Amino acid sequence: MNFFVLRVASNKEDRVREALARKVKIEGLEAVVGRILVPTERIRAVKDGKRREADRKLYPGYVFIELELDKNGTIPEKVWFMIKETDGVGDFIGSNGKPSPMSPKDEAKMLEAAERKDDTHPETAFKKGEKVKVTNGAFMNFEGEVDEVIADKGTVRIITTIFGRPTPLELEYWQVEKV
Numbered sequence: 001m002n003f004f005v006l007r008v009a010s011n012k013e014d015r016v017r018e019a020l021a022r023k024v025k026i027e028g029l030e031a032v033v034g035r036i037l038v039p040t041e042r043i044r045a046v047k048d049g050k051r052r053e054a055d056r057k058l059y060p061g062y063v064f065i066e067l068e069l070d071k072n073g074t075i076p077e078k079v080w081f082m083i084k085e086t087d088g089v090g091d092f093i094g095s096n097g098k099p100s101p102m103s104p105k106d107e108a109k110m111l112e113a114a115e116r117k118d119d120t121h122p123e124t125a126f127k128k129g130e131k132v133k134v135t136n137g138a139f140m141n142f143e144g145e146v147d148e149v150i151a152d153k154g155t156v157r158i159i160t161t162i163f164g165r166p167t168p169l170e171l172e173y174w175q176v177e178k179v
Contacts, residue, residue: 003067006065007089008089010061015088031068034066036063036065064110130145131179132144145159147159
């Protein structure tokens with residue numbers, strides 16, 4: 001099976017994927033149609049002081065579909081029409097109007113991105129020795145100095161002064177800001 005790229009209506013990628021999966025099951029085309037993918041990544045953001053996580057599409061406007069070709073190297077007619085008649089589907093990516101499969105190199109890159117788990121961490125803009133202010137939590141409005149950035153946990157250790165003594169605090173990135 002080879003992966004092909006479908007151009008779809010923006011922000012309709014998930015809807016198209018679900019519709020195609022439903023049609024494949026109804027028409028019994030599981031032997032000819034493999035995986036239908038919309039690669040996403042998990043992102044973390046702070047909005048209005050609240051931490052939020054969301055999925056961001058790696059390839060907005062595209063759906064990847066794995067297809068088994070006929071002996072003559074074309075997409076089976078029944079599958080072609082099933083895909084083209086799906087609401088939100090534009091066209092296949094290819095040259096001269098003829099769909100062409102993804103290169104093995106591009107396919108491997110896309111699959112790696114699609115199967116990557118949440119091992120990405122939010123980027124940190126903090127460096128050791130910087131002055132920061134706590135913006136959220138029990139120590140709100142306290143100021144201190146960055147002592148250590150713990151990237152794998154998404155936290156930063158700061159040293160602040162409480163009752164005249166240096167005190168370490170371990171806070172998440174979104175709980176502090178540069179002064």
